[in-house]
Amino acid sequence: MALPAAFRIRPCGDAALTVEFGDTVDPDLNAQVLGLDADVAAAKLPGVVETIPTYRSLFVQYDPVAADFASLSQALQSLAENAKPHAASGRCWRIPVVYGGEMGFDLEDVARTHGMSPSEIAKRHQAATYRIYMIGFTPGFAYLGGLDQSIATPRRAAPRAVTPPGAIMIGGVQACVQCQAAPSGWHVLGRTPMRNFLPSREPMFLMAPGDNVRFHAIELRDWPALERDAARGLPVAELVSA
Amino acid sequence: MIEILDDDSQASIQDRGRFGWRAIGVGSSGAMDALALERANLLVGNAADAAAIEIPGTPLRVRFRTAVQFALVGAGAAAKLDGRELLPDSTSPAHADAELQVERPSVGTYSYLAIRGGFEVPVVLGSRSTHLRGVFGGHEGRVLARGDLLAHGPANADAKGVFGLTPPRTTLALPGDAPGIAHVRVLPAAEYDRFAHASRAAFWTTAWKISAQSNRSGYRLIGPNLDLETPLEMRSHGLLPGVIQAPNGGTPIIQLADAFTAGGYPKIGTVIAADLWRVAQAPLGSALRFVQVDYAAARAAQAVLDADRARVRMWIDLCRGLGA
Numbered sequence: 001m002a003l004p005a006a007f008r009i010r011p012c013g014d015a016a017l018t019v020e021f022g023d024t025v026d027p028d029l030n031a032q033v034l035g036l037d038a039d040v041a042a043a044k045l046p047g048v049v050e051t052i053p054t055y056r057s058l059f060v061q062y063d064p065v066a067a068d069f070a071s072l073s074q075a076l077q078s079l080a081e082n083a084k085p086h087a088a089s090g091r092c093w094r095i096p097v098v099y100g101g102e103m104g105f106d107l108e109d110v111a112r113t114h115g116m117s118p119s120e121i122a123k124r125h126q127a128a129t130y131r132i133y134m135i136g137f138t139p140g141f142a143y144l145g146g147l148d149q150s151i152a153t154p155r156r157a158a159p160r161a162v163t164p165p166g167a168i169m170i171g172g173v174q175a176c177v178q179c180q181a182a183p184s185g186w187h188v189l190g191r192t193p194m195r196n197f198l199p200s201r202e203p204m205f206l207m208a209p210g211d212n213v214r215f216h217a218i219e220l221r222d223w224p225a226l227e228r229d230a231a232r233g234l235p236v237a238e239l240v241s242a
Numbered sequence: 243m244i245e246i247l248d249d250d251s252q253a254s255i256q257d258r259g260r261f262g263w264r265a266i267g268v269g270s271s272g273a274m275d276a277l278a279l280e281r282a283n284l285l286v287g288n289a290a291d292a293a294a295i296e297i298p299g300t301p302l303r304v305r306f307r308t309a310v311q312f313a314l315v316g317a318g319a320a321a322k323l324d325g326r327e328l329l330p331d332s333t334s335p336a337h338a339d340a341e342l343q344v345e346r347p348s349v350g351t352y353s354y355l356a357i358r359g360g361f362e363v364p365v366v367l368g369s370r371s372t373h374l375r376g377v378f379g380g381h382e383g384r385v386l387a388r389g390d391l392l393a394h395g396p397a398n399a400d401a402k403g404v405f406g407l408t409p410p411r412t413t414l415a416l417p418g419d420a421p422g423i424a425h426v427r428v429l430p431a432a433e434y435d436r437f438a439h440a441s442r443a444a445f446w447t448t449a450w451k452i453s454a455q456s457n458r459s460g461y462r463l464i465g466p467n468l469d470l471e472t473p474l475e476m477r478s479h480g481l482l483p484g485v486i487q488a489p490n491g492g493t494p495i496i497q498l499a500d501a502f503t504a505g506g507y508p509k510i511g512t513v514i515a516a517d518l519w520r521v522a523q524a525p526l527g528s529a530l531r532f533v534q535v536d537y538a539a540a541r542a543a544q545a546v547l548d549a550d551r552a553r554v555r556m557w558i559d560l561c562r563g564l565g566a
Contacts, residue, residue, distance in 0.1 A: 138503075
């Protein structure tokens, strides 16, 4: 039996704390975070407002009137010592992407940075299987790990004020599927019509941390029909077993 | 019904906020000054967290289509009901077709217009707050515009009269507070020790000017650039209102009600929960000073705030009992 992962609990102001498991992008650490998150939800600790599972830490927001750091961290300590890693979901999303051109306006720059052709970058981006480590930043934004290190690219020096909905981006060793338009310093390789978050749809969210993701290229001429389908609430991405 | 008579006010429907969805990227939204929202609601006899119109320091005119009891609380903006001046932070009855005119405030920023019965926009993910970036919640997921008609709950005969409150900028002022300069108490955050010694010192000694690029997402501060001891490559981490991030070689940003739920910039401090209203009410262009406190002092500040909230509740009950 594996020993429980080492962790530490740190305050974040007087209304939140983080339980930190290590410092790296690692599926095992992330599974620990998700396992603890499930246990915290089940334990219904007094004063806990909400949680954010991230790459390697669980962020816990609490009501500073109903709970305090000492008692809450004690409760979390015993949950974290006994937490079982979250089992992989076994789900994989195959996400359609239009690479390059106006849909992926940074593809050529990224290619130049690595001395590769744009199609080679797109090929390597599609060859990997990614893990969704966390959902956050904006509604439905999926942070992915598993990027081919040969195409990892430092973030832009000057972030853009707006990147489009559905942007498929890479930043450093991270990759993502963006859902809503937002500022970003990441590189836009392409765009997907998929909408991970659609408030008018049931379910409102499609992807969850612990799911896998793969990308496949589609042609620009396929975009309008898929975008219409996505707006109507169809998933557009295909769900397969991991 | 209430009719909005102006465009460009950037006013929106907000309640306490939407909690439980940060894990999927949906931030809380909600009132920038939750204390003022609570006072406005209590003045009209609503639950403290009912939905109100948040007016972000802009002029706004509305028409009450039916007779209502309303309250306008927060920035201390001058306001007129059918040309008659209102007391700041007060409640009044309005007759059908009365027009309320709210002016641009000079000392604060956010005002809350509460109506007896609360605004009855649909509840989305547990809240009536407008999620402006996500275009959902509130009234059609957007800021209010001329011609919008907003429904509210049934008026209740027991909410009546004209009475008001002393604002917290008076009752809860901190040492050194003056027009154009507000103090807020801050706990050092996770990466505080990674900032260069001189930058840590500057963080506490600077009168940080609030940039015009500030909004519900966050207040950007103008002052000296803050540097890390050594560059830090961070994993994205959770965020909530009050967290102060500082990009290496940049100036601080205070995350507020519409903040992203995650980010990767180093965190230098966190505004204590009891002082978030002070940040929200500091006008753009004015200065903020950060006062370093520890966790025990943050708890004590929360207790002082809660005692003041209890006092306000008692005062409102008293006024209502007297049939003011």
